[in-house]
Amino acid sequence: MAGMLILIPVEADGALSKASSELAAAAPSFDPEATFGLFGQGAAQAAKALPKSAKRVLVVDGEAWAHGAACNDAKACEALIRAAGADLVLAPQHSRTARCLPLAAVRLGGRIDTRVAGVVQEDGLKIRRWYYRQRMQATLSRAERPWILLLETGALSGQSETGYDGPTEAVAAEASSRTRAIGTEPAVAGEQTIKPDADLLFVAGAGWTKKQSDGSTHVPEAEDLIRGFLRATGASLGSSKSLVDQKGEGAVISFLSHMNQVGQTGSSPRHPKGLATCCHGEEPHVVGWRFINERRAVNLDPNCGWAHGKADVLYVADAFAVLRKLNEILGAR
Numbered sequence: 379m380a381g382m383l384i385l386i387p388v389e390a391d392g393a394l395s396k397a398s399s400e401l402a403a404a405a406p407s408f409d410p411e412a413t414f415g416l417f418g419q420g421a422a423q424a425a426k427a428l429p430k431s432a433k434r435v436l437v438v439d440g441e442a443w444a445h446g447a448a449c450n451d452a453k454a455c456e457a458l459i460r461a462a463g464a465d466l467v468l469a470p471q472h473s474r475t476a477r478c479l480p481l482a483a484v485r486l487g488g489r490i491d492t493r494v495a496g497v498v499q500e501d502g503l504k505i506r507r508w509y510y511r512q513r514m515q516a517t518l519s520r521a522e523r524p525w526i527l528l529l530e531t532g533a534l535s536g537q538s539e540t541g542y543d544g545p546t547e548a549v550a551a552e553a554s555s556r557t558r559a560i561g562t563e564p565a566v567a568g569e570q571t572i573k574p575d576a577d578l579l580f581v582a583g584a585g586w587t588k589k590q591s592d593g594s595t596h597v598p599e600a601e602d603l604i605r606g607f608l609r610a611t612g613a614s615l616g617s618s619k620s621l622v623d624q625k626g627e628g629a630v631i632s633f634l635s636h637m638n639q640v641g642q643t644g645s646s647p648r649h650p651k652g653l654a655t656c657c658h659g660e661e662p663h664v665v666g667w668r669f670i671n672e673r674r675a676v677n678l679d680p681n682c683g684w685a686h687g688k689a690d691v692l693y694v695a696d697a698f699a700v701l702r703k704l705n706e707i708l709g710a711r
């Protein structure tokens with residue numbers, strides 16, 4: 379085997395996800411001869427979103443690949459990797475690739491590494507991965523082939539013009555899953571609040587549930603304000619630990635779960651901007667902001683943690699008043 383395959387799942391709407399588009403655009407800078415492989419319903423059509431300069435595009439297309447059944451996806455990926463004769467496979471870190479590519483790696487006798495933060499040519503091909511909750515980064519290589527890498531966003535840099543208008547080669551794959559998708563249901567209280575592709579991370583802290591200047595709590599209003607802001611902006615919702623820990627304690631923000639927690643014992647999401655509200659900005663929370671480029675916070679306390687060099691801008695203000703006004707402005711648009 380020789381050569382590189384860029385393996386990309388097609389979304390339910392026939393488009394490529396932001397992470398997939400980023401990988402496709404960066405791939406020619408890394409290897410101009412790379413083959414592209416698309417799988418999913420509408421894959422042949424989705425090839426138009428690939429770089430204009432793509433040399434070869436393979437597709438597994440059809441209804442059987444519309445819903446991301448892992449065993450069907452694994453068959454599609456295996457067939458694409460074999461057809462491309464690839465010994466290096468780059469795919470975006472994505473719920474579908476994370477489920478199906480380990481299966482394909484085993485069947486091909488190869489190896490897979492997930493959550494790859496960087497790929498470098500340093501005395502041979504090497505990858506960078508974070509360990510110990512992103513405190514240590516290791517550089518490593520493997521001898522086994524094919525080597526399949528699931529890349530985090532930003533792992534490859536480079537841009538290329540999209541609009542591929544060349545031919546696509548259909549690759550045959552067997553769809554063996556007996557599972558039929560009959561619909562989708564959001565996992566979190568009626569609304570999907572975690573959006574890794576969003577431009578903005580909105581963090582809610584425990585202050586939203588605390589007694590305010592009138593001596594009362596205003597949790598239902600807090601819920602309405604936060605929900606209105608999320609709907610108007612498409613922001614992803616993060617939370618402090620103190621807020622999600624209140625889940626079993628009565629008056630809480632109903633659409634939050636531990637999945638939303640950002641920080642040392644939570645997640646470290648990647649978004650260009652972040653806005654923290656009613657959150658103190660203590661180190662165990664802010665450590666989860668390491669991949670947020672521009673940070674702003676709204677807090678009544680001018681001496682809160684964000685004021686100590688952790689935010690670019692701190693608005694010393696009542697977050698209820700700020701969100702009421704912001705929602706009014708966004709609603710008027």
Ligand SMILES: Cc1cc2nc3c(=O)[nH]c(=O)nc-3n(C[C@H](O)[C@H](O)[C@H](O)COP(=O)(O)OP(=O)(O)OC[C@H]3O[C@@H](n4cnc5c(N)ncnc54)[C@H](O)[C@@H]3O)c2cc1C
Pocket residue numbers: 582583584585586588590617618619620621639640641642643644645655656657658659660661662663666676677678679682695696697698
């Ligand atoms: C081992 C360990 C691991 C931890 N891991 C995490 C983690 O992963 N993630 C995490 O978040 N925490 C974590 N913590 C907890 C962390 O130390 C803090 O206790 C927590 O982040 C505090 O949450 P908070 O800022 O929402 O609440 P609080 O500290 O109660 O702060 C509430 C803030 O709201 C402000 N406020 C109140 N009303 C308003 C208003 N109307 N307008 C504006 N501001 C207002 C107040 O001024 C206050 O600053 C960890 C702690 C430990 C010991």
